[in-house]
Amino acid sequence: MLVLLSEALSPVDQCGCGDTGYLTTRTLPIALNHGAGKVINAPVYSCSSSMCEEYTIPSAVASRLDEIADEMEAKELLSMQFSWKPTSDGEASDHQDSLAQGFIWRFHRRSYEDAQVLLVINGDTILLQSKLDPTEYYTLKRLEDSKEGIQFSFSKFFEDDEELTYEKFIELEPSFQKELGILKMEELEDMLLEEFGEIID
Ligand SMILES: [Zn+2]
Structure with a gap:
C-alpha cells in the first residue's frame, strides 16, 4: 500500500461541492464494527460558504483514517483525535503550516x-x-x-x-x-x- 505520509497537505484544494476548498479540520463520522464513531480534528478541504456542508478528505488522510479505525476497533473506542503516524516533528509542522495557509486563503476577496x-x-x-x-x-x-x-x-x-x-x-x-x-x-x-x-x- 502506498501512503504518502510525508507529503505535506496542500493548503488549498477542492471542496466536495466543486468550489475551491481550504484546509481546515472537522470531526468526521467513522463506521466501526462496534458502532458509530468519530475522529476529531481530521484535516479536510471545505469551501468558505457557510451554507455548504460538503468537504473532501485528502487521500493521505483517508489512508490514515483506515488505520485509526483499526486502532479504535482494537481498543473499542468510539472517539479519537486525528493524528499522523509515525508522529515526527516534520510531519506535524507541515500539516500545521498547511492548515494555517488554508485558513488564511479562505479570506481571499472577502x-x-x-x-x-x-x-x-x-x-x-x-x-x-x-x-x-x-x-x-x-x-x-x-x-x-x-x-x-x-x-x-x-x-x-x-x-x-x-x-x-x-x-x-x-x-x-x-x-x-x-x-x-x-x-x-x-x-x-x-x-x-x-x-x-x-x-x-
Ligand atoms: Zn463547498
Whole structure:
C-alpha cells in the first residue's frame, strides 16, 4: 500500500461541492464494527460558504483514517483525535503550516460591512481596507508558531494612498503600523465579525 505520509497537505484544494476548498479540520463520522464513531480534528478541504456542508478528505488522510479505525476497533473506542503516524516533528509542522495557509486563503476577496480584504500575501498576511475611511488599513500577520498554536498579530495603519497594491504595500516602512492585539487562529473569525460587521457576498 502506498501512503504518502510525508507529503505535506496542500493548503488549498477542492471542496466536495466543486468550489475551491481550504484546509481546515472537522470531526468526521467513522463506521466501526462496534458502532458509530468519530475522529476529531481530521484535516479536510471545505469551501468558505457557510451554507455548504460538503468537504473532501485528502487521500493521505483517508489512508490514515483506515488505520485509526483499526486502532479504535482494537481498543473499542468510539472517539479519537486525528493524528499522523509515525508522529515526527516534520510531519506535524507541515500539516500545521498547511492548515494555517488554508485558513488564511479562505479570506481571499472577502468583504465585510465596514472593510474588505484587499490582499492575501504569501499565505501569511491578510491586508484589509476600511470602507468608512479608505486611508485606514489593517493587517493580520501570522506569527511564528508557539506553544499557543497558530497566532496572528492584528495591526492598523494609515496610508494616504487609497489604492494600495502588493508592490506598494511591501515597500511601506516596517514600523508604520500599530499592533492592536495578538489572536489565536480560532478567535480570528469572531474578532473580524465584531470589528467589521457581517460578511457580504
Ligand atoms: Zn463547498
